[in-house]
Amino acid sequence: MYDNTCKFIAETFPADIATWLLGEPISLTKLEPSELSAEPIRADSLIFLESEEIILHAEFQTAPKPDIPFRMADYRLRAYRRYPGKQMRQIVIYLRQSGSDLVYQNTFEFDNFRSSFEVIRLWEQPTEIFLQSPGLFPFAVLSQTNNADNVLRQVAGQIERISNNREQSNVAASTAMLAGLVLSKDLINSVLRQEIMRESVIYQEIEAEAMQKGIQQGIQQGVQQGIQQGVQQGVQQGVQQEAVSFVLRLLKRRLGEVKPELQAQIQGLSVQQLEELGEALLDFQSESDLVAWLEKL
Template sequence: MSFDTTCRRLTEIFPEDFASWLLGYRVPLTELSPTELSIEPIRADRVILLQGQNEIVHIEFQTDPKDDVPMRLADYRLRLHRRFPNKTIHQVVIYLRETNSERVYQNYFEIAGMYAEFNVIRIWEVPAEELMTFPGLLPFVGLSRSNNPIQTLRRAVREIQRIEDESQQHEAMAATYVLSGLKFEAAVLSQVIRRDIMRESVTYQLILEEGREEGREQGLEQGLEQGQRLEAIALTTRQLTRRLRQELSEEMRSRLSTLPLPILENLSEALLDFTELSDLENWLAAHNPAQ
């Protein structure tokens, strides 16, 4: 569910970037709640609706293809037309995870006497350079078409760091980490993306809260521990950077990201006695030899 949250948050922050990419022209868009439709939505949490003066943009992000997508798009087209008969409706399904399924190529719904089309974007077929043009689309670059995916992801991260609005920068960085997880291992992402930069983002906090909610459903203790571990990683990394007066290498950040919560808690106390990087190396060797 974190992918739904992440994509929705991006469209809220960068609506004009999505409009420019999907429509081919820049137009101010505001969020339209599915509850404004005359009939109760099928899955309001997955529906992203943006409206301008003359158009409605309906976006659905899908991690994997589902049988009911075409019918859902047709259903929403009718609902939107009923509510906004004079506005042009643009519908697009954006598939995030690469697959060979034929479903990701279907762009229509058809039954006897009814036919409705919508656009389909398979993000892994989109050239990375196309997404690099828009700050709001940088989080999807890691999933796009590239000859060197890791280097391309690094480029996207550097571009995000150039976003002047600090809040938007943090949100984009958090979204990049989450979405890129569909393609890259956590160890790779930890080497490319600094968790402490995205920690203050609303996206990051929402995902932590989702983890806690899922934890309450599956077992409260497990969910809270996962949330606490993420917080501990970010805090310990900041403390080490200040204590050692140097930025930690990507390799070291990756090692820290794999530590269990009890070891992180012990490290947060032990680092007060560190004076150089070798102290950290020796401590990890003694207390977490599995690395």
């Protein structure tokens, strides 16, 4: 959840991210991991952004993992193979404070091979950095501060001054998600207005994922236990109807608008088929993948 929120921020506010990580507001566009290699890439925590001259590879990590140095070297070689003339900046951003030595590792080497990358530990970064632009507001609570409550209130004040409703919603929801790493849910909800966050794409996506988990648990463990897991609304309105709505939202997020005839097919699927589609669509790259999946039924 936290890694995906960071990816969403980077995709939505690339200029702010570039200013922070590269030192200048370079115009960046998203580079799909599949463009670097035919081999699978774990895309849950990384984002690739590119301009004509440079590729920015950022890894957002909640906790350190021993394989990070190898992964950074692997991605660097893949990028060089695809774009040998471009510079590349690789940065691992750790979100939650850790005493592990792994958060200080910035090289991968064996024999005569050596690859380096940068590391940012958010809890060591001055708070002021993240109060300069909307795309950085969500990281402020995780910065170097002894009073995260007060920082959240400062950010909330900044968010209230954002005039674009969609931008305001996205920033508020992203801030709430990341603040959950260091602050209680009750405090976050008392500072950030729920009605603003509900319009955010990332808020709706995470809400949909939570509903999917609830539906799956409800199917596997029975309606009563499903209610206890947070799918009261799904049970009241019909599990199948809620599952259809959830799958269509995920497909729109993944592929864009779904054709009416495809929507009609999806509305006729059983709950089990909808659950299977919910898992399969994470690998879809285009509408043709959806069509092919439906044709197999």
